[in-house]
């Protein structure tokens with residue numbers, strides 16, 4: 001069953017498209033990593049799925065319903081980000097009690113144990129927490145709600161490394177025991193890739209790639225060798241990324257669909273072929289310039 005379905009969703013802010021004819025669907029009880037560069041539209045997508053925003057055009061469905069102003073979707077989904085607002089008069093312990101009243105699947109034992117583990121005082125107030133502790137508390141609410149659709153938008157902002165690792169571990173353990181649909185956005189793909197079943201990469205508000213994480217990990221291959229040879233053998237293939245290394249050596253990244261002949265030709269010339277990490281691939285795919293930040297400096301030099 002589909003938990004989330006977007007069909008040609010466009011969201012315009014002041015005449016500018018944050019989402020542009022975005023279509024995708026997410027099966028229930030899966031973890032999807034939502035990635036994209038700054039401003040790609042990730043938060044907008046999640047806010048539409050959470051029912052906070054209405055698409056300008058197209059249709060968004062969550063559990064087969066229009067999420068905007070849907071009580072069913074509100075009760076069964078949660079959107080966790082660093083802008084979560086809680087009643088300022090309530091201490092953390094009482095906020096958790098309210099969570100228990102609102103969310104049907106809320107697990108209070110989990111919430112209290114996590115609060116204790118992360119040394120959060122139930123008598124403290126949300127607006128007095130440090131940046132990292134605020135993210136930890138918000139993440140606890142997201143986990144304990146056990147909502148059938150749980151969305152985390154950059155949940156580890158400000159958390160120290162140990163807390164980030166603990167949070168992702170807690171997320172995985174709780175998901176395995178209580179499967180639900182999780183959408184997780186992060187700019188640190190290397191931190192979350194082991195958790196993910198699928199990856200949805202959006203760029204310019206559009207679906208750029210949506211595939212199982214295992215396919216993404218082997219989607220591209222890097223070739224390092226002499227400029228002439230690499231360019232000659234890869235002629236006609238789309239170069240995703242290219243970097244000059246020294247005088248006569250380049251490293252090029254292409255789709256991992258080289259023929260046996262191309263591979264043996266490359267190896268025959270001493271070229272090296274090696275895998276591309278998911279986080280590097282993400283950067284290469286989403287860079288405007290094929291050479292990344294280097295291109296900025298190359299252009300300046302030639303002026």
Ligand SMILES: Nc1ncnc2c1ncn2[C@@H]1O[C@H](COP(=O)(O)OP(=O)(O)OP(=O)(O)O)[C@@H](O)[C@H]1O
Nearest residue numbers: 013014017018036037038039040041042043044045
């Ligand atoms: N309330 C708003 N008013 C005007 N423009 C907005 C608003 N919210 C988002 N945008 C614009 O919509 C686009 C998508 O923003 P969004 O926050 O969804 O991106 P994002 O992928 O979550 O970015 P980041 O990774 O930086 O958090 C951006 O160009 C942003 O400036």
